[in-house]
């Protein structure tokens with residue numbers, strides 16, 4: 535049987551064995567884990583220090599083929615202790631024991647990670663630039679490249695930030711990461727965010743409310759492939775369009791990590807045969823949504839920038855291709871376009 539498909543009870547047996555190693559060392563006086571109602575849990579009165587918990591869960595994750603084993607246990611245990619990472623804890627604190635409540639929480643969350651659930655969904659939050667956002671499956675988990683997209687927008691538009699009001703549209707807002715970061719950095723910005731997924735719309739609303747941006751953000755449940763006229767009526771005119779649309783080629787979906795495929799919404803990832811279905815629709819609608827000389831910023835697959843450039847130059851007279859930018863791995867990932875004045 536593949537490690538990732540191992541049953542909860544066989545996992546429980548493995549963890550019990552590894553804890554017995556410590557028990558022999560005299561640290562833990564009794565069997566450290568019980569399988570309670572199908573969930574992994576330590577018995578109420580066993581003593582586990584922070585570093586022991588990290589070590590046993592890291593080994594357990596490794597043994598069961600869970601990716602980023604050490605990082606996963608580090609994030610989960612730090613989260614239970616109210617920290618972002620364990621590096622921010624003093625060395626002495628690592629040797630202190632977890633309280634009963636903390637230990638139960640660590641075991642419950644790590645058991646979830648053992649099902650391959652991404653750590654961001656396990657701890658139900660994730661940092662994006664300066665903000666901590668709520669995360670919930672199946673809404674797309676923001677990736678580090680998208681932080682670069684936001685930096686690019688902020689840098690490119692510095693000259694416009696002096697205007698007393700600015701309006702931005704985000705197509706495919708997911709958890710709200712891009713719109714909320716822009717609102718956080720630009721006090722005079724008003725934003726409109728849309729997504730075809732009701733779960734994404736609800737999560738963006740929840741994040742906006744928690745961060746106090748709901749008064750500057752309108753959120754719509756719209757599918758830009760179908761609700762074209764309604765999208766134009768509800769959202770235009772805007773100074774800026776920003777989007778990290780689904781852009782994977784359908785053929786590449788199979789090669790994604792299984793934890794992405796199992797937990798994240800496929801319609802957030804699959805951009806059709808050439809990865810450009812939603813991108814083409816955004817390009818088509820952009821001249822109707824943007825003000826004259828308004829700008830558009832897209833995060834795409836490295837194969838897309840030359841295709842988008844040719845498409846715009848050959849067929850989309852309303853738009854001008856301004857340039858492409860690389861991400862931190864030096865791959866062409868971002869396109870800047872402008873509506874002709």
Ligand SMILES: C[S@@+](CC[C@H](N)C(=O)[O-])C[C@H]1O[C@@H](n2cnc3c(N)ncnc32)[C@H](O)[C@@H]1O
Pocket residue numbers: 674675676677680705706707708709710711712728729730731734756757758759760778779780799801802803812
């Ligand atoms: C790659 S995710 C990006 C989410 C978020 N902007 C981020 O960067 O974390 C793409 C998002 O586009 C949304 N989406 C896909 N097709 C769409 C469509 N036709 N109309 C509106 N939104 C769409 C998905 O539901 C998903 O939330």
